[in-house]
Amino acid sequence: MTAVTSGIPAQTRTEPTGQPVLRLHDAGVRVGGRTLWSGVQLSIGAGEFTAVLGPNGVGKSTLIKAVLGLQPLAEGEIRVLGQAPGQAGRRVGYLPQRRNFDASLRIRGTDIVAMGLDGDRWGVPLPLPERFSPRRRAARARIEEVIELVGATKYAHRPIGQCSGGEQQRLLIAQALVRRPEILLLDEPLDSLDLPNQAAVAALIGRICRVEGVSVIMVAHDVNPILGYLDRVVYLAEGGAATGTPQEVITSETLTRLYGTPIEVLRTSDGRLVVVGQPEAPARHSDRHAPASAEEADRAAG
Numbered sequence: 001m002t003a004v005t006s007g008i009p010a011q012t013r014t015e016p017t018g019q020p021v022l023r024l025h026d027a028g029v030r031v032g033g034r035t036l037w038s039g040v041q042l043s044i045g046a047g048e049f050t051a052v053l054g055p056n057g058v059g060k061s062t063l064i065k066a067v068l069g070l071q072p073l074a075e076g077e078i079r080v081l082g083q084a085p086g087q088a089g090r091r092v093g094y095l096p097q098r099r100n101f102d103a104s105l106r107i108r109g110t111d112i113v114a115m116g117l118d119g120d121r122w123g124v125p126l127p128l129p130e131r132f133s134p135r136r137r138a139a140r141a142r143i144e145e146v147i148e149l150v151g152a153t154k155y156a157h158r159p160i161g162q163c164s165g166g167e168q169q170r171l172l173i174a175q176a177l178v179r180r181p182e183i184l185l186l187d188e189p190l191d192s193l194d195l196p197n198q199a200a201v202a203a204l205i206g207r208i209c210r211v212e213g214v215s216v217i218m219v220a221h222d223v224n225p226i227l228g229y230l231d232r233v234v235y236l237a238e239g240g241a242a243t244g245t246p247q248e249v250i251t252s253e254t255l256t257r258l259y260g261t262p263i264e265v266l267r268t269s270d271g272r273l274v275v276v277g278q279p280e281a282p283a284r285h286s287d288r289h290a291p292a293s294a295e296e297a298d299r300a301a302g
């Protein structure tokens with residue numbers, strides 16, 4: 001038996017207000033002749049925060065790729081801002097799974113953020129008149145603005161290799177935000193951060209939804225750090241999926257039905273949820289994300 005931590009709901013939205021920015025209708029994906037998930041129904045409104053949860057190798061990143069138009073569906077439909085996946089351009093921001101910057105890397109944080117605006121031109125010196133053009137001034141102002149938004153002003157001029165993991169992650173979120181996307185796709189942005197940084201980055205992402213009105217879809221292994229900010233959850237299992245508010249989805253009853261095997265959702269004294277009995281995914285990436293052991297889950301459950 002394996003155990004994976006999950007978390008407590010705070011929000012109660014069931015249907016998005018206004019037009020959905022992202023809609024999945026009976027969506028399913030097959031890779032290598034295997035159905036990863038199918039029958040996914042999801043409707044996300046502007047400024048909502050959605051977590052994609054499930055065991056290793058179940059297809060969480062693949063769902064993000066399907067939204068980006070990089071993974072074709074085997075069945076059903078995805079509409080992103082009313083268009084087919086891959087058509088919404090800069091209206092969709094994306095932060096892939098964590099990259100590690102070499103400690104000796106001299107590129108400054110501000111340059112990393114600027115690459116989100118003009119990655120294709122980065123490093124190419126501009127002719128002098130263009131450097132002072134209104135367009136470049138607006139770009140520099142936006143870069144400063146977004147660096148301030150993520151709270152990175154103090155260290156954005158340092159070489160990225162000398163920034164801490166949490167500082168690097170904030171700068172990468174700024175990079176994904178610099179073009180003012182309406183949807184932000186984040187693939188495990190809390191991975192490999194320590195607990196205080198997880199909490200701080202989770203709060204930042206919550207603020208990006210509420211204050212900036214950006215819809216965030218975030219792959220997570222542990223829902224607890226983001227629990228207080230979440231509107232919606234997509235819980236993937238081999239072949240299927242459960243979607244709804246955290247209250248609806250992260251329950252013994254829903255997860256038992258989803259996995260077709262007894263699952264228990266336990267609440268710890270500090271309000272965290274621990275999901276016990278989650279089956280092994282058919283495949284896993286062995287290089288990271290070791291699942292919590294049963295002993296760890298017991299300890300967490302107090």
Ligand SMILES: Nc1ncnc2c1ncn2[C@@H]1O[C@H](COP(=O)(O)OP(=O)(O)OP(=O)(O)O)[C@@H](O)[C@H]1O
Nearest residue numbers: 031032055056057058059060061062063283284285
């Ligand atoms: N193009 C592909 N061809 C064959 N198999 C693939 C392809 N893309 C992904 N897979 C497999 O599909 C499964 C789901 O991968 P994915 O990365 O989406 O899972 P995940 O839930 O994000 O995993 P993790 O939590 O470990 O990051 C894995 O077994 C992966 O090896």
